[in-house]
Amino acid sequence: MSIEISNESEVAVDEASIVAAARFxxxxxxxxxxAELSVLLVDLDYMSDLHERWMDLPGPTDVMAFxxxxxxxxxxxxASDMGPALLGDIVxxxxxxKDQARKAGHSLTDELHLLTVHGVLHLLGYDHAEPAEERExxxxxxxxxxxxxAATADAKRRAAQRVEDDKLLGAVGLAxxxxxxx
Numbered sequence: 759m760s761i762e763i764s765n766e767s768e769v770a771v772d773e774a775s776i777v778a779a780a781r782f783x784x785x786x787x788x789x790x791x792x793a794e795l796s797v798l799l800v801d802l803d804y805m806s807d808l809h810e811r812w813m814d815l816p817g818p819t820d821v822m823a824f825x826x827x828x829x830x831x832x833x834x835x836x837a838s839d840m841g842p843a844l845l846g847d848i849v850x851x852x853x854x855x856k857d858q859a860r861k862a863g864h865s866l867t868d869e870l871h872l873l874t875v876h877g878v879l880h881l882l883g884y885d886h887a888e889p890a891e892e893r894e895x896x897x898x899x900x901x902x903x904x905x906x907x908a909a910t911a912d913a914k915r916r917a918a919q920r921v922e923d924d925k926l927l928g929a930v931g932l933a934x935x936x937x938x939x940x
Contacts, residue, residue: 759784759791765799769852772867775910779871780848782906783878789845795881796847797874805851820858821873822849823880848877875902 761777761784780795800808805818812822826846850873852866859869879895886892927933 759789760794761797762795763797763799766804767799767801767852769799769856769866771799771852771870775867776850776870776874778910779874779906780878782909783875783902784845786902786905787878787882789882790843793843793845795845795878797877798847798849799852800849802851802853805849805854808849818851818854820851820854820869821877823847823877824849825881825883845878845881848874848881850874850877871906872899872903875899875906 759781761780763773763777765771765773776797776799780797784793784795802818805822806816808822809815809817809819812824813819824847826844850870852870855869855873856866859866862869876899879899884891884895884898886895924933
């Protein structure tokens, strides 16, 4: 799976974790490993321009999704018979998201993960214009984010355990030789 990310905003973000959230969501939705996705982080002015041009709404927003392939419910990339697809672009505005993160009581990184998953779901044809669609999309989004958080926490726990195991093995003389120091 190819995920390109470009931060053109003035806000420092953890780009690798945004890519990881996008990859997790795509994997969870069974999107082909040959799929391509672009994530662009922009400033308020750029997002305002996009929001006005494409949605005919004033001012900036947090996330916009621009599908590249025409998708409908019968041809969503998360369908089991789908092959490679150019999914499209997710555009995030970290500066706008900062205030949302503060109001929600979590970090900017958590907010960007939420917006990334939200954008992925839009690219896959999910929407929230109608109450039933909103329930479906937001339930799925919440489940993916919870699973992503759990998987991330588990990976960190396992990495910390490996460090401790390596220290212990080194202390008793059982550590494997470090081949990088030759």
